Amino acid sequence: MLARRLLQTRPAIAAIRSRAYATDARERVRIVEVGPRDGLQNESAVIPPAVKAELINRLTEAGLDIIESGSFVSPKWVPQMAGTAEVLKTMQRRKGLHYPVLVPNLKGLEILLDLLSEQPASEVPYTDEIAVFTAATDAFSKANTNCTVAESLQRLEAVTKRATKEGLRVRGYVSVVIDCPYSGKVDPVKVKEVTQALLDMGCYEVSLGDTVGTGNPTTVGKMLRTVLDGGIPASVLAGHYHDTYGMGVSNILTSLEHGIRTFDSSVGGLGGCPYSPGATGNVATEDVLYALRGSRYATPGDLNAIAEVGTWISKALNRTNSSRVGKALEARRAREQLERERERDGGSAENISAKL
Numbered sequence: 001m002l003a004r005r006l007l008q009t010r011p012a013i014a015a016i017r018s019r020a021y022a023t024d025a026r027e028r029v030r031i032v033e034v035g036p037r038d039g040l041q042n043e044s045a046v047i048p049p050a051v052k053a054e055l056i057n058r059l060t061e062a063g064l065d066i067i068e069s070g071s072f073v074s075p076k077w078v079p080q081m082a083g084t085a086e087v088l089k090t091m092q093r094r095k096g097l098h099y100p101v102l103v104p105n106l107k108g109l110e111i112l113l114d115l116l117s118e119q120p121a122s123e124v125p126y127t128d129e130i131a132v133f134t135a136a137t138d139a140f141s142k143a144n145t146n147c148t149v150a151e152s153l154q155r156l157e158a159v160t161k162r163a164t165k166e167g168l169r170v171r172g173y174v175s176v177v178i179d180c181p182y183s184g185k186v187d188p189v190k191v192k193e194v195t196q197a198l199l200d201m202g203c204y205e206v207s208l209g210d211t212v213g214t215g216n217p218t219t220v221g222k223m224l225r226t227v228l229d230g231g232i233p234a235s236v237l238a239g240h241y242h243d244t245y246g247m248g249v250s251n252i253l254t255s256l257e258h259g260i261r262t263f264d265s266s267v268g269g270l271g272g273c274p275y276s277p278g279a280t281g282n283v284a285t286e287d288v289l290y291a292l293r294g295s296r297y298a299t300p301g302d303l304n305a306i307a308e309v310g311t312w313i314s315k316a317l318n319r320t321n322s323s324r325v326g327k328a329l330e331a332r333r334a335r336e337q338l339e340r341e342r343e344r345d346g347g348s349a350e351n352i353s354a355k356l
């Protein structure tokens, strides 16, 4: 029943999306907002489901259309992602938007399917998409999911088959495509092989993760050329670049030159990976949107509104906003507010200096 319901909504989803971009002559870039999952999974504080749901609602309001909303992983491994079921139940879901969730194994998938089966048929499904994840090295795979890459691919094949049968789309992730925090430099050929394995099992897209954030345009370009020369089309690839060394935007521009049109990013540059010590969050959504402003690429979302969400969540988590663009826009908003107050108060020097 679930499969039928999800399949029925697909043509409507496609129609809404093609309408949204039909009038724009620019080439479309998809943004997968991963802040509520990749971002929050790495925060030291445990965040209540209500705050996570509010973050997703605000991102939806700000115009993003693919928002990764949580994980059905073991809470013993990643306690920050506990409560994803409650998040999905309480957040506002809009028809036509996608709210993928991470699933590491059949157990996680069964928990999600049980949740979906409890939903009345009239409601927008909690999600229509899962993301499965593996790595390009055994060392990272063991640290992250307690099994080798080959074992994880076996595990994920079963998950992908079952999810597809239930009408869910499946996205794949390959971590550590440039460097591994445990075993060093990664051979791009291995990245190509693992990507191909995920596509062969039925993933519609594979996101290539520079988990450590050490990649630069040279190493990312080399990795992409190996994957693309291996016969994998750019249309089924996404870039997922952590910004540890400030190379996230540069790596996206390089990926665009290689034909990639989907990128993962995180509002306020939230996050990191619990199994990649020292790595910072994803490239900030605000920075990506600003970098592509005025270019031949159309991106979803309202930059100013997203920047306000970045300011809000950074304050809520008591952390520094990691988005350079977000901070610049925040400073501009503060200046403009001061200007308005100056005009209202008649612009006297005492009034202004009292507020500074």
Ligand SMILES: CC(C)(COP(=O)([O-])OP(=O)([O-])OC[C@H]1O[C@@H](n2cnc3c(N)ncnc32)[C@H](O)[C@@H]1OP(=O)([O-])[O-])[C@@H](O)C(=O)NCCC(=O)NCCSC(=O)C[C@@](C)(O)CC(=O)[O-]
Pocket (backbone or CB within 6 Å): 038, 041, 071, 072, 073, 074, 075, 076, 077, 078, 102, 104, 105, 107, 108, 109, 111, 133, 144, 145, 146, 173, 174, 175, 176, 209, 210, 211, 240, 272, 273, 274
């Ligand atoms: C895969 C496992 C479960 C194997 O972990 P394990 O310990 O080998 O699993 P297990 O099958 O032996 O189960 C251990 C316990 O966990 C329970 N369990 C087992 N599965 C689930 C589940 N799905 N949901 C809830 N509970 C679960 C299971 O029932 C059992 O409970 P107990 O009997 O001890 O009470 C574990 O290693 C795990 O959850 N790992 C997830 C780690 C993670 O979430 N990492 C971050 C996401 S990946 C990432 O961030 C990278 C990415 C995607 O962003 C891209 C990039 O930047 O590179």
